[in-house]
Structures are given as C-alpha cells and as structure tokens.
Amino acid sequence: MFLNRTTMHTPIPPSKRAPARAGGFSLVELMVAIAIGLIIMAGMTTLFVNNSAAQAEIEKVNRQIENGRYAMSTLTNDLRNAGFLGEYSPAALATPLALPDPCAVTEAALVAALPLHVQGVDSVGSASLGCITDAMPGTDAIVVRHARTCVLGAANCGGVDDPGPFFQASLCNNKLELDSGDAGDHYALAIAKTAMTRTRKDCLTTAVVRRYLVHIYYVANNGVGSDGIPTLKRAELEATDGGALEFNVVPLVEGIENLQLQYGIDNALPADGVADSYSASPATAQGWRDVVSVKISLLARNLQASPGYKAGKTYTLGADVNGNDIVVTKADGYKRHVFQAVASMANPVGRRMP
Template identity: 30%
Template sequence: MKFSRIDRQRGFSLIELMVSILLGLFLTAGVISVYIDSKSNYQSEDELARIQENGRYALELLKRELALVGFFGGNLNTGGIAPGTVTADCSANWTLNTDEPLDFINDFASSLTTVNGITLGCLSSADIVPGTDLVTIKRTAGDFTLKNGVYNDGLTKADDSQWYLRMAGFGDVMEWTYIDSSGGFDSADVGLGSEVAYWEYNTNIFYIRNYSVDTDDGVPTLCAERLVGDSISNQCLIEGIEDMQIEFGVDTDGDGVPNQFKAAPTGAELGTAVVARIYLLVRSIDPVAGYTNEKTYSLGEKAVAAKNDRYLRRVFTTTIQMRNTTLPAT
C-alpha cells in the first residue's frame, strides 16, 4: 500500500498580516511622535536661550544709555555751547543741541513729535511698531579721550569720523569739534598742561522697528537712529524686541527722589525725571511648532493681550537712576 504525503507551506493569513501592519503603524507613529516632541523641545530651548540673550543685552544697552543721559564730560554748565550742525540731522540743529538731552514719545501712534516739541524727521512712521515707546538720549562717553592734553590709557589718537565735545581752560570754553579721516586733534591741544579735554559725543533715538532686514520678514527689532560720522543714520541692534515701555520717576520736590512714576510724562515732568523703569517684551525669532501662546503680559501700566500665535515671549524689566538729567547749572 502506498501512502502519499503532501507537504504544505503556510504563510501569514490575511488577519495576521493586517494585525502586523497595524502594530507597525503604531510603532512608527510612536517613533514619529517622540521625534516631533524632541524637535519641539529642542526648538523651544533654543528660542528661549536666544530670548534670554537678546533681552539681557537690550536691557544692559538701555541701562547704560539712560544712566549717562545728560552727561557732558562732567561739566554742569552746557547751556553756552553753540549747537553746531551735522550734515544730515534729524531736526534742525537738534543733534548737537544739549538743552534737552532726554526726550520721549509715549505709545507711538503716527506723530513723530516728542514731548518737548521736536519732530524727528529722520524716522519713518511706517517702520515703527504702533504702541511702543521712543526715547532720545544725548551724552558724551563715560570717560575722556584726552584730558589736560594727555590721552586716556590705551589711546594714542582721536577716532576718525567722530564728533567730540572740546573743553578748554578746564571747561571755561566748550565747543564741538568734528574729526574727519584726514587728521586728529589740534597739535596745540596735545601735550601735558594744555588744559584741553576731548570727550566723544553720542546721540541715539531708540525705537522698535517692525522688521529686521527685509521689510516683510516680520521680526520686530530694537533699532537706533544715531550719530555716525557727520550724519544721523539707522542701525538695528537686537532682534526679537517686540515692545518697549519706559516709565519715568518724576521728582516733584527737588530732593533727587522720585515722587511718582509717569508712563506719559509732559516735557516739564521729563525734565525732572531722576529714575527710569524699562520694560521689554522679547519674542522668539521663529515660531515653535505645536505651541500656542495664550499668555497676557504686563509692561508696567500697559497690558499686552494674548497673541494666540506660536511665538515664545518673556518680559524683562529693570530700574535705572539717571543722575545727570537734573544736575544744577553752575
């Protein structure tokens, strides 16, 4: 008797195949989810680090400027200095006029006229973020370039293309001097005992521009119209600064201590301000995938409503004493 044996080879059944495919999809989805979460966390940490760096740098920059506003080589009597003229000014004879070293526009809407009545013609209204503050600061450097004919440590000549406040007779005579690329200080002023000092001069208008490099990039940026060479020109400094609010501590009784803080001071009140409180709202440069910002922010008296977008934000604030704005004239 013969027996025949048929060897059968079995594969996956349809149900088994479908189950394995489904398990594979679950595993793939899990891997993708972990990847997306990791990428989002990395992006969030990277953007937060940039926010911290930009916010702190912007605060330090504004703190130094406001701490020195109204400082003109340590001389208390600058009213007699002839204003002088730069090639491209922001307003007629404004840049080299020391009468009002601090000026301000609160919550910019459309007007470029400051609380002291100066129209800042070097700015473009279309570039400024509405509702943000503008502040103008005039000062000399915190240290001299030349004093009694001797250069400061580490210096051997004047900077090219730079305005200086020249003081002769230890401040009895004060005038503006522009050093171009063709030469330095007058040779008669250099040498111990000349009783002549030179101090670098700076003028800045700080504001928030609605773009960084290209007009359509949408990156808010802290910019400055500043005295560079013999003209006022634009320099953008720090990206991601979305809002700037400054409140001034006004001294109403002349004791050097602020009696009240004003977000919208008048020109007269600004002239008696001894303290400035700075608020900056700093935004991430790029949106973060999977994140929605539903937070509201407080910048002093100003409340910023939730944007409901994908940008991270942080508020930075500091208070600085302005010792030079209300110094008595001699």
Template identity: 30%
Template sequence: MMSQLRSNHRSLSVPGRAAGLTLVELMVAMTIGLVLIVGATQVYVDSSGAYRVNETTARLQENARYVLSVLEPDIRMSGYWGLTNHSDTIVGKALPTDAQSALGGAAASTCGVNFPLLLGFPVQGTNDSYTATCAANSAAMPNADTITVRRASAVTVPPASASGPLRVCSTHTSGLLVTDITGTFCQDVDAQINNLIVNLYYVDQSSSQAGVPSLRRKALTAGPGPAFQPIFPVPDEELVSGVEDLQVQYGVDLSGGGATSGAASEYLDAGATLTNLLTTATPPAQNPAQIVAVRIWVLVRSDSPESGFIDDHTYEYGDRLTKNGTTGDLTNVADNAKAYQPSLSADNSFTGVKRYRRLLVSKTIQIRNALIN
C-alpha cells in the same frame, strides 16, 4: 542484505523536521519590531520638540539680555558732559524753540530742529508713537515708545585728534559744543574733549527678515573724510531682531525747591504731564522736577512661528493694563492702553501672532547724573 534494505527503507520513510518560522511567529516578530520603531520615533520627535523649545527660549533670553546691555549703560550715562556738571554751561546747545543751528544740520535729516543739540533733555521720548522727522527704517511700530539719550562719550578724545563729529569740550566751569577742536578753548590744558553721543531707540521691522520686528537705533555718527562732520540723515541701524514692543516710563523726583532727593516720586509716560512737570514753576522754578530714573519694558518674540503652539499669556506692562481690557493686536492704535494677549488675535494662520513664543523683561535704571544737571 535484507536487513540492510529494511534499514534504508525505514530511514527514507521518516520525514525530516521543517526549519524556519511559522506565519504566526513572523507576524508577532513584525508587530514587536513596529512597536519598537514607533517608540523610538516618538522619543526622537519629543526630544526634537523639546530641543527646539529650549533653543527658542535660550534665544529669547539672549536677545533680551542683549537689549538691556545696550540700553542700560546708555541711559545710565545720560546727562554726562565731561568735566562740567551742567548742560546750561555748554555753549552751542539749543532748545526746541531756537532757530535751526548750523551744528544741528537740516531739521528733517536730524530727527527734528536742533535734535542733536538739545542737551537740556538728556533723556527724551514719545509715548506709543514715533514722531521724529527723520524717517523710520520702514514702518515704526505704532504703539511702541521711543527713547532718545544724549550724553558725552565715556572715552575722552586726544587734543591732537581730527575734528568732528560733534564734540563736547569741557572744563570744571563751562563747556563748548563744536566740530572743530583746534580752537583755543578745546586745546586748553585744563579742557577735556568727549564725543557727543545721541541715540534714538525705536521698534521697526527687521532689515534682513521680512515680517520680523526689531529694535533699531538712529545714532549721530561721524562722516568720512578729514573733516569728519556728522552724517545727515542720521544713520539707522538694527540692534536685535525679535523685539516686538518697547515701553518706557520716567521716574520723576517731585521734591523740588532745592531739596532734590534723587528718588523717583512716581513714574510717568512721556507726554504733556511729564513735560509740564519738568518745565513749569510747580515744583518751584529754581529746582523743577527731574527725571532721576527710567523704567523700560521689552517684549521679545521668537523669529519663527511654532506649529501647535498658542501663546495664551496676558502681557501687562508699562501703560498696557488689564484694567483697560485686553487685545490680540499690538498694532491697533485704539488698543494702545490694553494688555496684550496674543491668543485673542483673529489670525489663525500658521504665521499668526499667536504662534510665537515671547519673553517680557523689565529694568529700572537710575540716572547717575540727574542730581548734578
């Protein structure tokens, strides 16, 4: 009995081992956990940032490709008039010096006197300005170029189609510009009917995103109703947002004198020098200089600014050259010949121009109909 009591007393007097974590162990575990959380968060942030950059770059490339896919085929086909090779043989065409034609509509609404009818100018443009009499969408980019393309449509129009808009009826020897194709000439078995295509491309503000530049187009369009007469004012449409600048130069063949080579001797901006080469007797009047190619530069920027990013690239293109200096303001008329360096902008806000990513692309387009016009 006494032995049993001693045994029980001995077992009660020995304290049991404590279970759980000490304070030091708990703090070590918490520290390791925090390090893992911070690491995982940093990986997520870096991955998200890389994804956004890749997405922005892909969007820039997509927009640039789309712009070129619109401009390139249109410019390449300029000066195509159906079966006839020469715009001079098309009755109904006009010159800027001619009186206003009924086919051309009102001067103010058609972007200039006889603007759609200037078939002798299959490609035409302005340098660092928008000068068309038809109003821009809101405020055309002051230092961006414009280019106008005139041609016949690639797809022919069946003779039984309704009349209008402006159409080119052509044979191998002559042509006629009309809205009514029921006449004898257009219905001749040897005649071909094509729609007249006139597109003016320029840079303005986006219709859907405030403060975002875009490439826009004024296009000659058929109106509703059975007559399908051309719509005036010429409709304006946004092609793609994010286009910040468009620069154009024209490749001129100066060989003249009946020996046109089809190769550009030099590239010139639109203006008096180019106009004089195309219209004066030097080169010889019987075969004046011709525009045989068009070189375009398109500067595309992202739709949204990027926090922590500054675009420090220098963009030299078209008539924007570093030899003339650099500027951080693409809209400053006094700096229209300077290379563009967004990081020089005085606007340091989050939405300043330096906070956007950009992509500059260029393309030289051969005009296939230059040698036969």
C-alpha cells in the same frame, strides 16, 4: 547467572542514526517578529520627533530670553551714562523753552538740547520722528544724550580721525572760559575737531576731547528689509565725510516687539535726586530735565511661531500717560515674555543730591 543476549540493546553507530529535523522560524513567527519590530521603530521615531520638537522649542525660548536680556542690558547701560559730560556740569544752562526736535542735526540744535539728558516719544506715530521711518506704531522711543566715558584717542575708544560731533569741558578759570559770564564758554560742542579749543587748569594745554553721542532707541516693524521680525533699533548721530550730521540706524536685537517707558521725575524742592512720581510723557522741557530714572518694559517674542500654540495671553507693559495699565493681548502662535527694569541715571541724580 546467565544473560539472554537476544534481549540486550545494541547501540546504533552515529553514522547510521536518522538525521535530526531542521530548526527555524515559521512564516507566522517571522511576521509576528516583523510586526513587533515595526511597532518599536514607530515608537522610537515618535519619541525622536517629539524630542526634536521639544528641543527646538527650548532653543526658541532660550534665544528669546537671551535677546530680551541683551536688549534690556543695552538700554540700561546707555541710560546709566545719560547726562555724562566729563568734568562739566550743565546745571548753569538754561532749560529750553520748547522741547527740542530729537532728529535735528545742526550744532545749534545739539547745544539747545544739551540740558536734556533724555527725551522720550510716547506712542510713536507716523510723524513723531522725522529721522525714523520704520517705527512700530504704539510703541515708545527714547533719546539718550551724553559724552563717551573714554577720551578720544584712548585705547578701545576710537581713533583721533573718528567723525564727530565732539564735546570738550573746560578746566581753565580765566575770563575766557570758566570765569566767563557766558555758560557757553565753559564747554565746546561741535561737529569739527578744530573747534575743540578749551583748555585744562593751566589754561594752556588743550583739554581732553570726547565723542558726543545722541542715541534714539525704538522698535521697528522689521529687522532687515521686510523680514517681518520686530527689532530693537538705535539711530546714532554721526558726522558724514562732508561734515554734516546725520542719523544712521543700527539693528540691535531681533524679536523685541514692544517698548514702553515711564520716567521717574524728581520734582521735590529742593531737589534730592529721588523720583517722586512717574509719567509716560513729561509735558515740559523742565519735566524732562527733572527725570532721574526710567522704568523699562520690553516685550520679546520668539522669532518663529510654535506649531499648535494659539492660546491668547495678556501682557502688562507699564502705564500710559493717564496712569492706566498698558495691556497687550496676543494669540498668533508666538511665545512671548515681558522684561522689566528700572534704570537710574547716576549723573543727573548726583547733581541733584543735597
């Protein structure tokens, strides 16, 4: 069989082939790609902004919760020590005829108020407490009195040169101290350490000395200066370098906006250390002496407002002197939370138990 050479295909050498058409994006394709990229970037930006805002809100709430818990812990821990006087029991002391002035700063005033381990001020007004000028009107204040649980000079209990006032319980059964007919000889409460002359059981060795504490807890309108941040503060009684007593105010917790208190009163006969009723303000000194527990209601708020959060919310903070609920409504853009607890005071409870 013969092939026709004229019909056969002769391959073209690579060097002589026509160049391939150049590839790439058209202008329309490029614009579509840019538009899609911008949409994705806008979505990612929105997601990032929303996540950042959500994280900021979470941080605000976390700080609010931490502040509320710390404020409650500070109050309850101090109240648990209320009435602690070392080895001394104030049962033999006479109840004051009139309520002591919580801001009085004389030794005589301290001695007169010694039987009252707590004392409150219901709905603080402009003239309620002379030693406090920045209390938020309508909130409560509470005075807590006790000796420190550690003795002066012990580790982590302050130095021997720390300012007073000081408390010392006698353990000596002689005619000059515990066997004396005067209850004032059973202890020493004074500004100067040189007045701490009570002795131990051997009636020779000086008894241990403790720092005597008077704390006034209250809610202030501002934390520092006029920053507008409601703050839980504590006025602490201390002796100055000149030997006089004064209250120094210490900011404790930011964002605490309201404090309401009810006092559990043991008015059973005989006393049993159990609260039989609660009152926002016992009317007499004896009523305050019978307090064995405290219901605490704290309202904590964020330090910064939350954008777009305007919903009015109602908060119930215990009851007033008439037994009616204390209701607070807020709609100013700040998120809030109510913290409540009951603090039992072991020292007055233990002395009243049969």
